[in-house]
Amino acid sequence: MNMTNNLMMRWLTRFFAGSILLATVLLVSCGDDPEPPNEEELITTLTLTLTPVGEGGATVTLKFYDEDGDGPIAPVYSYIPSSGGASPAAILAANTAYTGRIELLNESETPIENITEEIEEEDDEHLFCFTVGGGANISYAYADEDDDGLPVGLLTNWETGDAGSGTIKIVLRHQPGTKNGTCPGSGDTDIEVTFNIIIQ
Numbered sequence: 055m056n057m058t059n060n061l062m063m064r065w066l067t068r069f070f071a072g073s074i075l076l077a078t079v080l081l082v083s084c085g086d087d088p089e090p091p092n093e094e095e096l097i098t099t100l101t102l103t104l105t106p107v108g109e110g111g112a113t114v115t116l117k118f119y120d121e122d123g124d125g126p127i128a129p130v131y132s133y134i135p136s137s138g139g140a141s142p143a144a145i146l147a148a149n150t151a152y153t154g155r156i157e158l159l160n161e162s163e164t165p166i167e168n169i170t171e172e173i174e175e176e177d178d179e180h181l182f183c184f185t186v187g188g189g190a191n192i193s194y195a196y197a198d199e200d201d202d203g204l205p206v207g208l209l210t211n212w213e214t215g216d217a218g219s220g221t222i223k224i225v226l227r228h229q230p231g232t233k234n235g236t237c238p239g240s241g242d243t244d245i246e247v248t249f250n251i252i253i254q
């Protein structure tokens with residue numbers, strides 16, 4: 055009788071210890087489960103608006119739209135004013151100063167998510183890098199600088215040259231804790247866009 059009770063007690067002890075261990079593992083798993091930190095956010099739309107400095111001249115809009123981000127659906131580029139044709143380009147005026155402003159959206163969400171505001175809030179982690187393939191000079195406007203005096207690049211100063219054509223590659227770098235103002239620097243690319251321009 056005693057022997058049986060002892061065995062029963064041991065079995066019960068093991069059973070409960072095992073259950074508690076299992077429950078603990080399950081709880082820890084649940085606690086660890088939420089989405090990974092700094093998960094990449096979908097940016098469907100990058101719009102660059104160029105406004106002529108001073109009076110006169112047309113505002114130029116360059117728009118990139120990719121509904122599935124890194125997915126297989128091809129991005130669509132559109133320009134106002136546009137050269138049209140198979141490989142359209144934005145038309146800028148020659149020898150003209152513009153101020154550039156970038157806006158980012160996630161249009162796959164309802165309501166549409168304004169990513170620009172998130173970039174402004176995380177200004178010490180983000181840097182736009184511009185690579186000019188002819189046609190214009192671009193410099194940071196610094197009005198959007200972070201606490202360390204480093205630009206974000208949402209705001210830029212543009213100076214076009216003589217008539218011709220070129221490309222502007224814009225890359226948004228995400229550099230939490232490592233941003234130092236150099237391009238491309240460390241970190242990851244959030245979005246990469248190449249616009250065609252014609253200067254006339």
Ligand SMILES: [Ca+2]
Pocket residue numbers: 120121122123124125126127128129
């Ligand atoms: Ca895509």
